[in-house]
Amino acid sequence: MGLFDIFKKKENNTYHLTLQLNARLLPIDRGEFFEEPINEALESCKCGTTDGGGTMQQATGEIEFCDIEILLKDNSMENVDKLLQIIDRIGVPKGSFLRADGFEQSVGTLEGLALYLNGTELSEEVYQNCDINYVIEKIEEVLDGSGRFYSYWEGPENTALYFYGISFGEMKQRMTSFLSEYPLCQKCRVEQIA
Known part of the structure; x- marks a missing residue:
């Protein structure tokens, strides 16, 4: 059995994969930044489509990760x-x-930064x-293309x-x-999240 023969075959002869994103995104942002662009690219090369997604939250309610379901028309190495x-x-x-099923490949090159603004003190x-x-x-202005804002969470x-x-x-x-100058950024914290 080849590496890509292990994908689940659906009844309509498509192959199901999940792209788990190490990204803290609201569902609407997941769609805008990842699901829709991936779907458009898959459809334009006629090799598949996206099929929804999901969001996993931490106990605090903050998003931990999200995923996108992908259906490839077949499991050929070319399509993968x-x-x-x-x-x-x-x-x-x-x-x-x-x-x-039985397959996992790491992907990703972007690093993530979470800026937590103090909402009570x-x-x-x-x-x-x-x-x-x-x-x-x-912040997007000072990042000057080195990064961009993707989503938020209100705790x-x-x-x-x-x-x-x-x-x-x-x-x-x-x-x-x-961050050191703007009053709303007092007592904020910065964490690496990817």
Whole structure:
């Protein structure tokens, strides 16, 4: 049995794979940044389609990872290679993987940064006068193409903003000055998530 003979064969002769993304994305963002572009690329090369996806949350409610279901028209090496090229071209976070029954392959080149803004310990004046959309806009500006904003999570004590790019270290370094100056970013924390 060949490596790619192990994919589950569906009744309609397609082969089912799951792309598990090491990405903290709301379902709408998963669709916009990954599911829709992958589906368009698969359909344009006539080798498959996406078939929905899912989101796994941590006990806190924060997203842990998400996945995309993929149906290839067959399990030929050519189609699997096309899918891997599509994933590489779109860019997914490190720690992601493509899997089927008995098969798993690591994919991903992007690094992830979570910026946790303190939602409970700053003055009411700061919360009233500062704008989280301004934070996102200014950080994307200072990242200057080295990374971008993908999604967010609103928790009971923090709001997390998720950025993915070429290098966690570079993204962190580029935003440090802004984070130290803007009042809403007081008491924030930065974590590498991919």
